[in-house]
Structures are given as C-alpha cells and as structure tokens.
Amino acid sequence: MNTKAQDGVICPLLTPFSADGVLDAAAYGEHARFVIDDGCSGVVAFGTNGEAASVSPRERLIAVDALRQSGITAGQLLVGTGYCDLETTLKLTRHAVQAGCAGVLLLPPFYYKNVPEDGLFEWVARVIDGVNDARIAIYLYHIPQVAGIGWSQELIARLRAGFPDQVVGIKDSSGDWNTLSHLMTQHPGLHVLAGMETMMPRAYPLGCRGTISGAANICSRLIADMIGDLDAGKEPAQIERIAAIRSALSGLPQIPALKYATAARTGNTDWVRVRPPFMPVPARDGAEFVERLERDGGLAFSVRGDK
C-alpha cells in the first residue's frame, strides 16, 4: 500500500523570495516548521498558494530538498507536481516519490481546455507508468476556477477503478459544496481533503477529516482547534474567528495578502514579495488586513503590518 497524507490541517505553504528574487529556502523551512508547530499535520510544497506556477521546476526540486533538510519529514510533505508537459511532471513526481513524500498533488495539464477525458485518463496513466514506483500516492488537485480544467466525478471514478493503489485522494479546491459532498459520498475510500477550511463543519459528518487551506498559513491553530472540536463531537468554538479572517481576506488578492500577514508575523519584510503576474498588496491594504486579523480574528502579530 502507498504512503498517504495525514488528516487534520495541511498548510499549502506560501513561497518566500529574497530581495534578489531567489526562493529563500531558509525562510521557507522556517515557515513550514512554524505551521507544523502551530497545529498543522503536514504541508504542501507548491500548491496554488505557493505560487507554484511561478517557480521553475529546477527551483522546485531544490526547495523540496530544502524543506526536508529543515526538518519536515517526508510523511508531513505533499508536493504539487502537475505541470503541462509530461516530462516535467514526471521529473517533479519522481523526485517527490523517491523522497518518500506522503503524496503528490496532481493538477491536470492545464493549458488546453475542453480536452477529452480519455486524454486526461491517459495522462494519469502515463504519470503512474513513468514514475514506476509502488510508493506513489496521487492526490488529484481539483481547482477548475484557476486551472481552467478539473477532474470530473466520472473521471475520478474511472481513475480510482483503474489505479486503486495509486490514485488515493483528492484536494477539492472548487469551493463548491456539491462537488465536495459528492466526493465524500460517491467515492468510498477516496481520501478527500477540503480546499476550504470553512466547509469542514459541514463535511465532517460525511467523513471528511482533513483540509488543505491557504488560510492555514496564518491561522493553522484555529483550524486545528476547529477540527479538534469536531473530533470531540463539540460545536467548534473557532468558527466565528475563522469566518472573520475569511471576511478580512475576501476583498484582497489572497496570496499577496497572506504574504503580507506573514511578513507582519515574522518581521521579515521579504515575505511581502510576490512574483509577477502577482503584485504585492499596497501597504495600506496590508496594514488594514493585519489590523482586522488582530481585531476580528484574534490573531497576534509580532510586527505590525504598517511598520
């Protein structure tokens, strides 16, 4: 049987860039250790929140090694490896599997749209065949509103039937409740990770036990506590604070805003840096965001956003 990701809160790590534009491996590892200490069961290297598409395959391989060296265990690590071309996808996937990572997050090849499902099935088959390692654990990465293409329920069922030991789970970032509930009820044994932590109270009774959520970069403890309450059969106490954080985030570009808040938490202003096509949030918006996170979300920051 394959390795598999944890339940609980998994943080899709933001990716820090230093002043010369290079991925800052030290800050990356520090951030990963922080969220683990703050309640996360695992981390994702190079999901959408990690500006994965803006980081070259070469840099991604190096950064995954750096995370491991910083003390993140392979079992705590999921790696986004889906690219448009098979050669690059295989290189990234092999590297993650050979490192023993808990799983890989696989985007569909996302340039072409309206492609046949047979073609996507064949794509996954070639990934599995090309990696050729019994340890592979694929989490389909479903984020159609960004990728422009997703994994349909029919295709998921076919992939599960065809590759029951390899296609073990899905990260559902569609933000669509019907999709998430169908995944929970129609695909027995599929390890479903909710892309929005706010859906956990509703998804929990259906068996959903884990979430990979961008918000975990700034409030993993709250989300972990919420899941802890659900585990204990209690009404989650943290729902309102999480909702307030979501509300503060809602008017802003998510990645730059989360990075601004991370700069405020760490005192490392390099964190505000994003790669194009993103732009940093203006300092005024960032400062207001951090203020709302403190006031309405009850988060504490070591350094104010406006400093």
Added chain:
Amino acid sequence: MNTKAQDGVICPLLTPFSADGVLDAAAYGEHARFVIDDGCSGVVAFGTNGEAASVSPRERLIAVDALRQSGITAGQLLVGTGYCDLETTLKLTRHAVQAGCAGVLLLPPFYYKNVPEDGLFEWVARVIDGVNDARIAIYLYHIPQVAGIGWSQELIARLRAGFPDQVVGIKDSSGDWNTLSHLMTQHPGLHVLAGMETMMPRAYPLGCRGTISGAANICSRLIADMIGDLDAGKEPAQIERIAAIRSALSGLPQIPALKYATAARTGNTDWVRVRPPFMPVPARDGAEFVERLERDGGLAFSVRGDK
C-alpha cells in the same frame, strides 16, 4: 530596430511524435519546409497548434535548433516561448533571440487568472530585462479562450508605450472581430497577425497583412493565394474552398484532425500521434475529414486517411 516577422501566411507547425513518443525532428523539419514551399512566409515553432504546452522546455530548445538545421532561416521562424514561470520563459526566449529568430510569441503566464495588469506588465518587463538583447521582437500571443488570460487593449497600449522597440506585434487568436479590428485601428505601428485566416478579407482593408493560422498546416497555398488576391485588389478566389475546409474541421478537435490530414498527405502515419491530454481522432472521423478536404476543399492527398 528589431527583427520582425514576415507578413503573409505563417504556419503554426504541428509537432510530430515518433512511435516511442519522442519529438521527430526530421518529420518536423520536413513539414516546415513543405509549408514554406507551399506558400508560407514563415513558421511558428510551438504555438497552441504545436502542442507547445505538452512539449518540455528541453525538447523545445532541441526542436528549434533542428528546424534551423533543416533549412528554415531564422527570419522565417517565430518561436512560442511564453511559460508560467519566468526562468523557463527566459531560457526559451533567449535561445530564440540568440538564434536571430524573427520574433517570439509570448503567452501571458497562464496558470493564475484575474491577475492585475500591473503584474502582467511587470512580467513582460522582466522578460525584456532578463533577455537583455536588442534583437528581441515580442509578439504578444492573445488566445484567452485557451490560456484563460489574455492581453487587454489597455495593457497592449501600455506595453507599446513602455517598450516600443521590443513589443512589436500581436497574434490575435481570440477569433473575435472587435478585438482584431481594434488592434488594427487603435495601435498604430503594431504588427498584427490574424489568428484566423478567414478574417483576412475583412481585416485587410484595415491594414492587416499577415495571418498565423492552424489551417496553414494543410492548406497554406490556398491562404497564400487569398492574400495574393487581396494584394492585387481582387476578390479572393479561394474563400469558398477555405470556408469548406474550416467547415470540415469545425466538428473535430483541431489539432488531432490536422495531424490526421498531415498523416494522409505525407503517408507517415506517425503524424496521427498526439500527446495527452489530446487523443487521436478515430480513424473513421479522420478518413471522413480527409474526404471532405478533397471533395469540398479541393486538396490532394498522396495517401488516403483510411489506409
């Protein structure tokens, strides 16, 4: 001043893969020479029709060199170089510019959607800065229905103002007449290449003199003759045949169908091969397509599609 693409018909080359899945450089060069002999003024390596996203950066560098070695001059060659990450985009762009290619087709970074125009401007600025070669000639590649993101008229104006010697043209594959006519009338000096040859009769009076069209893979001579008639001030004689070819193509996935027809023309059945997420057209559909190309489009094939 920069190098610049030709007017007339430029063929966005299909990309052949041999039985072992490898890019077939010999067949690629042969096809490029065929379309040049058949009336094209130039070729594009790795546009959408060339399954660019499915070909790794490594393979793309090799294939561009192979095209040059097959006798395609740098002046005849445009290269698609836009990727999601800057490092890869710079590598592909530098390579094309240093080879003296007539231009590069630059997709916007296409994973993230609804990104700020400032971020896209910054992206182009970094490409120009990173390549740092006065010969660079950027053709913005506008194909929002596939890429999920495009170049707005406002952004094009800003880029032209900011980089008048570098951002020289655009390939408009939107298929939208308003977009194309605005490009012709609102951006003096911009070299506009129409993405649909069928729009040429209407665009010609506005000053449009060139087209990059997937159909050129199978009927470049017809399109070249159409433009020749327009140059001569005559009613283009080939419009009906071109329309018939477009009609035959309309119900089919374009790339697999064009490849099927190319297999029929060359007798090289390797040409039917596509990479996932595409699938080859079923032989029956392909044979019917070829039949319609002959019957309604007046094209001649050395080998029947059903052989």
